[in-house]
Amino acid sequence: MMWVRIVGSLAVMAALAACQKVLNDAPKRPLATLAGTEWGPMQGELDQFIGFKTGGDVVGSGGCNNFFGSFSQNGRLVTFGPLASTKMACPPEIMDAEREFMTVLGNVRAIEATHLELTLFGDANQVLMVLRRRDWD
Incomplete structure (x- = not known):
């Protein structure tokens, strides 16, 4: 016994x-899909983020203005539809950071994602930005 x-x-x-x-x-x-996840820059004091919703919608904040639009993912390849945003004015340094964040998102062509990090790649497969998952802690 x-x-x-x-x-x-x-x-x-x-x-x-x-x-x-x-x-x-x-x-x-590796994370198979971005749907249902939310990501923000690893550094920075602004509340910048991008959220990928099920059904192909994307929402987020550039630090001053909120944005929304669509995305599609096919493996590593990601494309964004036109992104629209609110038009609030903030101090120049915040607007500059927001413009930079939105420019990066506009240049994304591919991603690599784990459950903690999302790496954004451009046309020449160069790293544009590394984001950290916001809903993982």
């Missing part, structure tokens, strides 16, 4: 160890 408990305990410990490895590897695994 004792050996049954020992074997049972070992089986449970092995299963828990396997589950822990899966959980630890989750942030490093």
Whole structure:
């Protein structure tokens, strides 16, 4: 009877160890789709972000103005439809940062995403920006 408990305990410990490895590897695994995720720059004091909704809609903030539009994803390739935004005025340094963020989004051609990071690539496969997942903590 004792050996049954020992074997049972070992089986449970092995299963828990396997589950822990899966959980630890989750942030490093490739993310199949952007739908349902939200991302922001890793540095910066502005609340800039982009959110990918199911159904192909995208929403976000450049730091001053909110924007919205559409996106499509085919593996690594991403295209954005026209993005529209509100037209509020903010201090020049915020408007400059917003313009830079929106320019990057306009130049995105491909992505690589894990559960924690989204890397945006341009036409020549150069890294434009690395974003961190906002809803992962």
